[in-house]
Amino acid sequence: MKGEIRKMRWAEDRQRLRRMGISGALVAILLVVVAIAFVGIAVAVMSGYLGTASVKTDIMVEKLDLVAKGASVVTLRNTGNVRITSIDKVTLTCDQSGNATVPPIDLGTGGLDPGKTASTTWDTNLIPGETCRLTIEATAANGAKVAASASAIVRP
Numbered sequence: 559m560k561g562e563i564r565k566m567r568w569a570e571d572r573q574r575l576r577r578m579g580i581s582g583a584l585v586a587i588l589l590v591v592v593a594i595a596f597v598g599i600a601v602a603v604m605s606g607y608l609g610t611a612s613v614k615t616d617i618m619v620e621k622l623d624l625v626a627k628g629a630s631v632v633t634l635r636n637t638g639n640v641r642i643t644s645i646d647k648v649t650l651t652c653d654q655s656g657n658a659t660v661p662p663i664d665l666g667t668g669g670l671d672p673g674k675t676a677s678t679t680w681d682t683n684l685i686p687g688e689t690c691r692l693t694i695e696a697t698a699a700n701g702a703k704v705a706a707s708a709s710a711i712v713r714p
């Protein structure tokens with residue numbers, strides 16, 4: 559008896575859909591499209607949420623100006639979202655003069671905050687026209703190690 563009632567209700571539902579002009583295939587397609595839309599929205603929301611909550615530790619050499627005999631300048635920028643607490647190693651390697659000395663880069667009290675810059679100026683004795691590569695290794699507040707490098711041609 560219950561099975562017969564179900565069959566009757568199913569038949570009534572089909573007749574009602576036919577009267578409305580909606581076929582079963584169209585309903586199935588609409589349901590699939592709506593489900594895909596909801597999944598797409600959920601993925602977009604989750605990826606945006608997780609993207610903004612991520613931790614990024616990064617530095618870049620914003621400026622490297624090398625002068626043969628005079629004041630050279632290096633400027634670092636913290637492009638991540640974690641404070642850089644220390645500069646561990648600074649190496650300046652030149653094609654002809656070899657390794658040159660770069661003084662410590664002062665990060666200020668507490669370190670280099672995200673978006674901020676730190677720079678240092680020092681007297682150099684380099685060969686004009688040679689290419690030098692600067693490599694910097696640093697540590698962030700979360701313990702991550704970061705590195706940056708840049709190259710420049712020594713100007714007279």
